[in-house]
Amino acid sequence: MKTADPELMRAINRFHVMDAIRRFGPIARVEISDRTELSATTVSAITAALLDDGLIITHQLGGIRDAARGRPRVMLELNPAAAYVVGVKLAPDQITIATTNFRADVLSSLMLPIRLQRQPVSVIADLVEDGIRRCITDAGLTMDQISGVCIGLPGVVERVAGICRASPIFGENDVPFAAELTARLGGVVATIDSDVNLVTLAEHWFGQARGLDDFLVISVELGLGLGIMHNGELFRGANGLSPDLGDLMVRPPSGNGSARLASVASETSILAEARACLTGTEHEHAFRLGRGMEKVVELATTREPHIMALLEHAGEALGFAIANLITLFAPPKVILAGATLAAGDALVEPLRRTVGELLPPSLADVADIVVHHWSDDIWARGAAAMTLRDLYGAPWNTTGPAVHR
Template identity: 65%
Template structure:
């Protein structure tokens, strides 16, 4: 019978201990042993190495008032200065860049307003490079201090190669974004779908913090799907990120308006919603606003003011999303499905038909298993997700020691 690789087991145990410290914020060795089910001897050996490498730091805590005697307890926590991570996110109308420490606290952010979808990839990469350098400098750091850079992009990303196969914000396909940025900045660079960054942020800091399994559905220019299964982010071959928007929701190739494709993204993405809304408003002052950068806000305002045509667009989108989510619930039976994205600005215009469709389409046998929750969006959520992704790689990698190579 083949036994487990001892080095692999040490790496796994090291990761488990680091993750327990990260989840708890501050924790004792005894509590780590209880939560991870590792022996006290194993926990002591791993934490001693982590302390030596500077990945964690000790904190003395005074004895409880009812303890008359005894030494102060030694608690452990992540060392914020152990690593620095830079994250950059591309959206249709801006580039956002943030720098975080080893605890995923945001140290600085730079936002560059630009119509990304109207520029060639080379121009966007120039702007990302300049923005990264500016953000790092504003955080009081140098490029050499950055352990990793993560670029978040909407669309289909092959993380293993750093290639963006498709994104609605680029006219080009199969872009080698990771290699290009790494060559420019000389910093290890990964490329990931933006929904996976939100998913990891939810796992570390949000609704999924105490869950081993949950899904995230992001409703933006694409319909993204993030999957946490067994505590790990699911990816396909070569690290491919799944795109829920490619799901066929109509066997006849169209739904509602015959010109709209039968894929979910052709019905429920913000691009599809605004395209049909602008067509309804053609020739009126509202058309230009609906095609602008704040089109969703304007569409919501019109629907709330009684525009029945636009209300029906949101209703149809919500119903299609609900059917897709019911299928996901049937497949995965997750305890939570977390909704995120710009389309959620529509509130109950979108969410009520979505929830109704989920309830109607979910099999009775698993009815009530899944809670649907709405992601509390903030400007730095994706950045903390980028930090989570790269920090997991940093402290989960199988180095000869437990930490990154020390700088000379």
Template identity: 55%
Template sequence: MKTADPELMRAINRLSVLDTIRRHGPIARIEISQRTELSTSTVSAITGSLIDDGLILSRHEGDLRNATVRGRPRVMLELNPNATRVVGAKIAATRMTFTVTDFCGDVLSEFSLPVRIERMPIDVIADLVEDGVRSCVMEAGLTLAEIEVVCLSLPGVVEHRTGVVRSSPIFSDENVDFAAVMSPRFGIRTIVESDVHAVTLAHHWFGKARHLEDMVLVSLERTLGLGVLHDNSLFRGAGGLSHNLGDLVLGTSADSVQRLAGLAGESAILGDGPQEGLYAEAIRLGRGMSQVRTLIAAEDDRIIAAAARAGEAVGVTIANIVTLFAPPLVIVVGSSLALGQPFVERLREAYAAAMPPSLADVSELVFDDATEFFWARGAAAVALYELYESPWGTTGPAL
């Protein structure tokens, strides 16, 4: 019978302990043992090494000078915010957003660079990303030498393990090894991740899913993305692949395939608007969704119909996702929320109609208009999560 790799078990246990301290700290060792279901000796060995590595801090709960207090004060453990710093970034077609956080994920600085990079040469995009990262690090009063990891998140299909972007609306080429392009510029570890995975982890760490171990997030941006969190971890495909929800097939005919992006993608929605004037100029500049509210408020029938059609397609898609995973929470984020009531109401109606009765009360459906800085903070969380998994030092027995 095969036995578990001791080093792997150490890494898994270390991650479990660190994440428990992050979520519930300050926390006593006995409570860590209860929450992780690890033995007290294993928790003591791991936390002792984490203290030696400078990743966590211990403090006594209560006043050591008060002799009238019976019993020894409890030793409480918490993350050391100064253990390291990371950079997270959201790279979008018309704006780059950066943040520097400490080891706890608390923001030290933020920087935004409004620039249209869609279909620019990779070297030009890389120059702008490098400038943004360096500027944000400088705003934090730091140098790149004091940064442990950079995580760049962007839309599209991304191989997390390799840093290869198989496809993205902001790149003119496919299969771009973006990690290999960016790493030499920083001289430190550089992770490339899908933006939907970044915002999923952001909600798990800082947002609406902080109390949950399982949830689903649907991102409605230039691309339609899916983030699945299971047992406190992101679910990724082979090679760490992200999921392009827009490729989901909703129907077929003899000569065509109807995909979700063809009904609910940004291009499909905007294509039903006027092809001239301010709206057309906004689309040319990559800012079409900012003009949608105006058209809907003016009761533009074509845009309202497009919003309702998109809402119906997304509602049915989410019902199918809930049927597969039955998550307690589904979060919907992204620029398509600018479509407002015609979109959201039709989404809710289609979702309710498509849900099987046995699962009708399983999942809570919420909408969140998160800022781009929140997405960037999620990228920083991706970097931190990988550091939590990394072998900083000896962390005690595996079992």
């Protein structure tokens, strides 16, 4: 039987030790051993190397003593100055950027309001570069201090290749946006990922899924995103391909045939249907200014019949898809995120009702469905966390795997 690659095992063990320190620090070595199920000898060797590399730091708590030795227990935590990263979120109407330290604490952030859908890829890349450089300067750092950049955007993203196959941001397919940014940033490596994967990781690190290693995130914005956390790892397809919830097939409100979920329940479809059924100069003016969703939310609060029916259908379609996902994954929590959820109960209540009607009795009480309204800088912080997660498993000085050529 083939034995495991010892360098790979060492890298995996190192990642788990780093992640335990991030999640539970300040933490003692004996607690790391308990949480990771690694031997005390292995934990001691890894933490010693991490200390040598300057990735973690120690401090002694005088009131907490090692029972066996009667000495103050040494607690370990991440060194915030070990590395700095930048996270970026692209939305159709703005760019949000955050610079963080090694613990994902935000040092500076900024928001650039601009309609990206009207810009060519090269112009978008220029705008992102300028914003990154400004955000780094605002944090009191220089570009050569940055260890990595991650850009999140809606759509289908092939993370390993750094290619965006399709996105409402770009007017073309198969955009090599990671290479485009890396070339502009003077050697700082840029990666890209779907925005829902970034908010899934942010929920795991900072949000309602802290302590959970299995949960789903449904992003309801211009597109529909699905983030799957399983056993503490993000689920990805071939080459890191992100799943697109909008491509799932559902039965449309007419009950005839089938339709893609995005054509019924995404913000894009909701706005198109709303614009078609609403008349009047005031409504048309709101859509032309890019405030169509604000108008939909306003009319939902007054229970305008056309809008209520539209959101009811969208909620039912989402509920149909989520019921299937719960049946497949049985997650303890399903987190709904995204700007479209500002529509409130008019969208969420039919969603919950449909899930309840469709789930089998054996799964009726398995998943808790919650709505979490994220600000855009938290999504950018999730992008920074993705880069940090890569760094935790990257080769450093003494603890990482050898580079295979």
